[in-house]
Amino acid sequence: MKIGLIAALILFASTGNAAEISAVNQPWLVQPKFEKNDEARLALSGAVCVPNTDQCLIVNDEKKYAEFFTIGAHLLRPGRVVKLLANTVDGVEMDEIDAEGVTYLDGSFYVTGSHGLSRKTGKLKPSIFQVFRFKVDINTGLPTFEFDDDGVASEIDRTSKLRGIIKDQAELAPFAEQKLDQNGANIEGMAAQGSDLLFGFRAPSVGVDKDHAVILRVDADALFGQGKHAAKVHTLKLEPGLGIRDMAVAKSGVLLLAGPSEEAKGEPSLWLWDGADSKPAKLGTLPGVAPSEKAETLLIITEEATSLHLLVLFDSIIDGGPREFIVRL
Numbered sequence: 001m002k003i004g005l006i007a008a009l010i011l012f013a014s015t016g017n018a019a020e021i022s023a024v025n026q027p028w029l030v031q032p033k034f035e036k037n038d039e040a041r042l043a044l045s046g047a048v049c050v051p052n053t054d055q056c057l058i059v060n061d062e063k064k065y066a067e068f069f070t071i072g073a074h075l076l077r078p079g080r081v082v083k084l085l086a087n088t089v090d091g092v093e094m095d096e097i098d099a100e101g102v103t104y105l106d107g108s109f110y111v112t113g114s115h116g117l118s119r120k121t122g123k124l125k126p127s128i129f130q131v132f133r134f135k136v137d138i139n140t141g142l143p144t145f146e147f148d149d150d151g152v153a154s155e156i157d158r159t160s161k162l163r164g165i166i167k168d169q170a171e172l173a174p175f176a177e178q179k180l181d182q183n184g185a186n187i188e189g190m191a192a193q194g195s196d197l198l199f200g201f202r203a204p205s206v207g208v209d210k211d212h213a214v215i216l217r218v219d220a221d222a223l224f225g226q227g228k229h230a231a232k233v234h235t236l237k238l239e240p241g242l243g244i245r246d247m248a249v250a251k252s253g254v255l256l257l258a259g260p261s262e263e264a265k266g267e268p269s270l271w272l273w274d275g276a277d278s279k280p281a282k283l284g285t286l287p288g289v290a291p292s293e294k295a296e297t298l299l300i301i302t303e304e305a306t307s308l309h310l311l312v313l314f315d316s317i318i319d320g321g322p323r324e325f326i327v328r329l
Helices: 005-014 161-168 220-224
Strands: 020-024 044-049 055-060 065-072 075-083 099-105 108-113 131-135 157-159 186-193 196-206 212-219 231-237 242-249 254-260 269-273 281-285 294-303 307-315 323-328
Touching: 020 281, 044 186, 044 307, 055 099, 055 108, 099 196, 099 242, 108 186, 131 220, 157 220, 161 212, 161 220, 186 254, 196 220, 196 242, 196 254, 212 220, 212 242, 254 294, 254 307
Parallel strands: 044 099, 044 294, 099 186, 186 242, 242 294
Antiparallel strands: 020 323, 044 055, 055 065, 065 075, 099 108, 108 131, 131 157, 186 196, 196 212, 212 231, 242 254, 254 269, 269 281, 294 307, 307 323
């Protein structure tokens, strides 16, 4: 009987070994450039693709929109922009979303703001306490409704309920709406498992040695519905000062891209989590990535019997500077 890749990786890592992670030298191109200016192109922060299609969605932490793109042979081809947040909501002026995570679940894309204070100024912005959802055709990966970058289509759902949910969790409440340099709560990754959305926090780092990262699990429909939400906090043992910078869903588990929880520099590392256990398996660090580089986005390109092909994009590099890595047993 063949053992699944994720199960094999967990078994392999549990023996004390790391998986083999190697960089692929062939460069990836981005043609044309992502929209709309270099401010956005330097701030790409999350991406996900619709299963069994080449259609994907990418977000940035400087604007109010997301952008579709397709993925091909060593090529990312940006497409149309979809506006997610109006310039004003209920008479309140909206700034950028500070979008840090995006995932796909049951025919819909989900996008989340960071739900944290401004890193530079500590300012509280209502615009970043939002989660968005919109449906797409499962065969094309694109919406069936009309959309553009001027107005927000009525088919795009928006909720601010996650802000209160974070404050309701005993493990997160002391860190909610605190500055990042004070270990303040800040979402940087998003994934989906079953009917749940998983929100991965860059900070806080918790535990006596600050060696545990936090993932908040929330039922997707409850988050956007009127009923009582169901939420659960997972604290995952990584290493001191590490937080979650992105997540990607494989067939039987969740890949975690980890990096420094605050502003310190450090080598990004890959971990594998089964969605339940508190001790993810460390697969290793990304080779050839300097401590000054900020690995921000994780995409699974292909998943084979004994390997994963991954694409990593970086903050503060135009168009993310995509690089390919292979994880092997």
